[in-house]
Amino acid sequence: MAPLARETLVGESRWIAYPARETLALAAEAIRENPGITHCGDADCLRCRDAVAGGPRLGS
Numbered sequence: 001m002a003p004l005a006r007e008t009l010v011g012e013s014r015w016i017a018y019p020a021r022e023t024l025a026l027a028a029e030a031i032r033e034n035p036g037i038t039h040c041g042d043a044d045c046l047r048c049r050d051a052v053a054g055g056p057r058l059g060s
């Protein structure tokens, strides 16, 4: 995401912001290429396992 980062100072606070549309497109592409990157630190986490597998399917 680094190429999309916009950095600015707000008072004495350093803010880093990202343009929503481009950031969403880049994140979605990365997740499609490697769904496992969304997994939490718990290798046995059932919710993440199911999410990586495609999430719940309605009607099945």
Ligand SMILES: [Zn+2]
Pocket (backbone or CB within 6 Å): 039, 040, 041, 042, 045, 046, 047, 048, 049
């Ligand atoms: Zn998890």
